[in-house]
Amino acid sequence: MARSAGPFTVVYGDEGFLLDRAIETKRLQWKQQKRSTTLLDGESTTEGQFLALCETQSIFEDDLRAIVLDNAQELKVGKRLEGYLTNKNPKDLSTIILIVYRGANLAKSWTEAVKKGSEEHYNKFKPWELDKVYKRTVDEAKQLGLRLGKGVPEMLHYALGDNLRSVVNELRKLSYLVGPNGLVEKVDAASVVAPDVPVEPWQVAEAALSKNPVKAMNLVALLHAYMGDGFVVPVTIGLQRQVEKILVARQMLDKGDAISTIAAAMDKSEFFCQKNVIPVARRHTVRELLGHMNTLCKLESRVKGAARSKRTLVELAVLSIAA
Amino acid sequence: MLNQVQEQTEGVRYLTKVVEGTYTSPLLLVGEEGVGKRFSVLQAIKQSASQGNPEDPAIFQIDSKAHPDVSIIESEGGKDIGIDAVRGVLSRAVTYPMMAPYKYLVVDGADRLTIPAANAILKTLEEPPEKTRFFLIAESSDRVIPTIRSRCSRVRYKRLSEKFVLETVRNFVPDVTKSLVYTRLAEGSLGRALYYFGSSRLGLRDRSFGLIKAGLSGDLSSLFSAVNNIGKEDLGLALRFFEHLLYDLAMLPYAPDKVANLDLVDELQSVRSSLGDKRIRGLQRGLYDLLLRSRYTQITLDFHVKTYLALAFTE
Numbered sequence: 001m002a003r004s005a006g007p008f009t010v011v012y013g014d015e016g017f018l019l020d021r022a023i024e025t026k027r028l029q030w031k032q033q034k035r036s037t038t039l040l041d042g043e044s045t046t047e048g049q050f051l052a053l054c055e056t057q058s059i060f061e062d063d064l065r066a067i068v069l070d071n072a073q074e075l076k077v078g079k080r081l082e083g084y085l086t087n088k089n090p091k092d093l094s095t096i097i098l099i100v101y102r103g104a105n106l107a108k109s110w111t112e113a114v115k116k117g118s119e120e121h122y123n124k125f126k127p128w129e130l131d132k133v134y135k136r137t138v139d140e141a142k143q144l145g146l147r148l149g150k151g152v153p154e155m156l157h158y159a160l161g162d163n164l165r166s167v168v169n170e171l172r173k174l175s176y177l178v179g180p181n182g183l184v185e186k187v188d189a190a191s192v193v194a195p196d197v198p199v200e201p202w203q204v205a206e207a208a209l210s211k212n213p214v215k216a217m218n219l220v221a222l223l224h225a226y227m228g229d230g231f232v233v234p235v236t237i238g239l240q241r242q243v244e245k246i247l248v249a250r251q252m253l254d255k256g257d258a259i260s261t262i263a264a265a266m267d268k269s270e271f272f273c274q275k276n277v278i279p280v281a282r283r284h285t286v287r288e289l290l291g292h293m294n295t296l297c298k299l300e301s302r303v304k305g306a307a308r309s310k311r312t313l314v315e316l317a318v319l320s321i322a323a
Numbered sequence: 324m325l326n327q328v329q330e331q332t333e334g335v336r337y338l339t340k341v342v343e344g345t346y347t348s349p350l351l352l353v354g355e356e357g358v359g360k361r362f363s364v365l366q367a368i369k370q371s372a373s374q375g376n377p378e379d380p381a382i383f384q385i386d387s388k389a390h391p392d393v394s395i396i397e398s399e400g401g402k403d404i405g406i407d408a409v410r411g412v413l414s415r416a417v418t419y420p421m422m423a424p425y426k427y428l429v430v431d432g433a434d435r436l437t438i439p440a441a442n443a444i445l446k447t448l449e450e451p452p453e454k455t456r457f458f459l460i461a462e463s464s465d466r467v468i469p470t471i472r473s474r475c476s477r478v479r480y481k482r483l484s485e486k487f488v489l490e491t492v493r494n495f496v497p498d499v500t501k502s503l504v505y506t507r508l509a510e511g512s513l514g515r516a517l518y519y520f521g522s523s524r525l526g527l528r529d530r531s532f533g534l535i536k537a538g539l540s541g542d543l544s545s546l547f548s549a550v551n552n553i554g555k556e557d558l559g560l561a562l563r564f565f566e567h568l569l570y571d572l573a574m575l576p577y578a579p580d581k582v583a584n585l586d587l588v589d590e591l592q593s594v595r596s597s598l599g600d601k602r603i604r605g606l607q608r609g610l611y612d613l614l615l616r617s618r619y620t621q622i623t624l625d626f627h628v629k630t631y632l633a634l635a636f637t638e
Contacts, residue, residue, distance in 0.1 A: 252544060297627050
């Protein structure tokens with residue numbers, strides 16, 4: 001990736017964590033070279049300001065300088081800047097300019113800078129390139145002096161997604177947990193990662209009212225695994241809201257109201273109503289739904305009170321709706 | 324001064340003893356909102372601080388909350404009173420009085436104290452400073468922690484008579500029927516009657532009545548959206564009005580002189596004939612259960628109200 005050194009270094013890509021790391025690495029190098037560093041943000045810098053800084057040097061500054069232009073994609077490149085990039089002497093290394101372009105593809109206006117220096121790019125992997133993702137996780141772990149056991153990169157990916165910053169954060173935590181040169185097993189990884197819950201409480205309500213008890217109960221089990229008993233109130237409220245909506249739709253259907261009228265009453269689009277609400281409403285009667293509302297009122301009082309086995313109470317309510 | 328306090332004989336008796344210096348124990352004044360608890364305490368403090376002189380500048384200072392010896396801890400915006408609100412005031416209240424014969428500490432909302440705040444006050448009550456008088460005000464003594472309750476003399480404030488509330492309301496509402504409606508809806512609380520009048524709460528009462536009409540139409544969509552609209556305002560108060568309306572519907576043929584919503588009598592008559600006795604009793608029973616549930620648990624009130632109304636009007 002890196003080419004011959006020149007006054008410009010362009011780093012680009014959509015993997016923000018690696019771009020930040022590249023900036024830090026360069027800054028450390030410059031520090032050793034005793035270069036003074038100036039940081040600019042392309043979002044709040046104009047072409048004129050950038051050029052003025054590149055072309056003029058204060059008498060109070062060191063002889064060797066480095067300028068970092070972060071968010072270069074936000075800076076509008078005009079003719080003056082293009083001229084500066086073209087005419088810059090490639091052998092003049094008194095001022096080094098690091099251009100950080102946060103985007104997958106580098107804009108043409110910066111290619112002249114690449115010709116006079118070096119380029120590095122750090123792009124995210126494609127969703128199907130899982131092997132590369134896992135390999136990168138292993139490499140990052142090695143840098144921290146860790147060895148990853150079987151299934152750990154997969155587990156980290158499942159819990160955190162393709163978010164390298166979070167993965168490295170978790171690896172740092174693990175390095176404290178298992179110590180230098182330690183082997184990270186799945187149980188260690190599970191103790192530090194805080195995965196997002198892959199299911200929402202309203203999905204239980206949706207499955208229950210669609211008369212799909214298997215899906216509803218599986219979702220309840222999954223929620224319980226992630227949230228513990230904390231899932232009971234959100235699921236109850238989700239069921240309440242969903243049952244109320246379906247009851248209104250069912251009653252309007254019975255009255256012979258048009259779908260457009262039902263959609264307007266529910267403040268939803270006609271398409272949404274036709275696709276998601278009406279088929280569910282047809283599976284219930286008004287009488288049944290009223291019974292469910294009554295059950296859910298009692299359930300709420302109990303799960304918010306001092307009842308025991310709240311999970312069982314919720315499961316019974318879900319089953320009674322889904323059955 | 325204490326002679327301005329009406330109808331609360333028990334409260335006046337205790338407060339007079341405090342003013343005279345013959346009673347030093349902290350007082351816990353318990354009664355519904357708007358029956359004159361805070362008013363009578365402030366009158367007693369004024370009488371004590373001014374030594375009965377109506378021209379004393381201390382009276383003005385107390386009215387403008389600027390008297391150095393009077394500290395009041397109160398709930399802001401209906402929220403609970405936390406430790407931060409209590410700590411500063413307590414440190415001032417236990418010092419020696421500057422102008423008045425005593426330091427006075429009023430806790431308006433002793434039933435709204437958080438546990439740490441209640442414990443801080445308890446600590447002071449356990450060893451009360453000689454020159455400080457304590458007045459704790461609460462709507463319900465059950466919600467005051469037992470350790471505070473046991474250190475105070477409990478003074479009960481009863482509901483005010485309809486005659487007295489009506490006479491006062493008449494000063495603001497010239498319409499006889501309307502003033503009687505405000506009085507009866509307030510249930511012996513002058514503060515509540517004036518609040519209903521001042522914030523035009525009869526509109527909310529009318530919207531509560533609209534729930535019965537929407538229910539009679541049998542259209543759940545409009546019934547639920549009516550509940551949602553009321554929920555944006557004050558569903559708890561709307562239920563209180565609803566309770567009155569149901570009571571009126573039940574009592575109309577038997578005791579028409581007890582009806583609170585006198586301005587709606589004709590409409591109540593027609594709604595009553597549509598509902599029938601049995602359904603009115605069912606509505607009253609359901610509402611009682613609902614209010615009981617909402618009292619002891621933080622339920623999603625709007626959903627419970629919708630369920631209650633839907634069941635009552637569609638079955």
